[in-house]
Amino acid sequence: NTLPVCPSCHTHTDCTVLYTDRARKSNECHGQLVAGTCEIVTLDRDSSQPRRTIARQTARCACKKGQIAGTTRARPACVDVRIITSRQWCEMTPCLEDEGCNLLVNQSGWTCTQPGGRVKTTTVRKQA
Numbered sequence: 001n002t003l004p005v006c007p008s009c010h011t012h013t014d015c016t017v018l019y020t021d022r023a024r025k026s027n028e029c030h031g032q033l034v035a036g037t038c039e040i041v042t043l044d045r046d047s048s049q050p051r052r053t054i055a056r057q058t059a060r061c062a063c064k065k066g067q068i069a070g071t072t073r074a075r076p077a078c079v080d081v082r083i084i085t086s087r088q089w090c091e092m093t094p095c096l097e098d099e100g101c102n103l104l105v106n107q108s109g110w111t112c113t114q115p116g117g118r119v120k121t122t123t124v125r126k127q128a
Contacts, residue, residue, distance in 0.1 A: 033060065042058040044056045064078065074095065074112075077092070087107040089122075096114075100113045109121065109122045
C-alpha cells in the first residue's frame, strides 16, 4: 500500500522526502521487509497554504548491496547508491512517465514538471 510522494498536489507543491535505509532481509509477515522492497512509514500533508501542499514522507527500504532508498516514478524504491551520493537525482527517474525532471540548482532535490505546467518540487534530506 505505497502512495505517491505527493498524491494530491495542487498547482505548486513542495515535498520533503526523508530516506531511511535499514537493511532487513526477512519476510513481510513479521513486519520486516523483503530484500529490494520499500514501504512508506509516515506520510504527512499540510494544505494550509492556498494552491500549495507540503508533503513529508519517510520510507523504510530493505535494499540490496550497492543500493539505497530513493524514488522511482514517484514511489519509494531501492536505487543505485551512486545516484544518491552524487546527488544526480533525475538518474533514478523520480518523476511520473509524462513529467520532466530537473535538478534544483543546489542539487538538494528535483522538480517534476507536468505537461500542463504544474510543478512538484522535492527536496531531500537523509535521516539516520
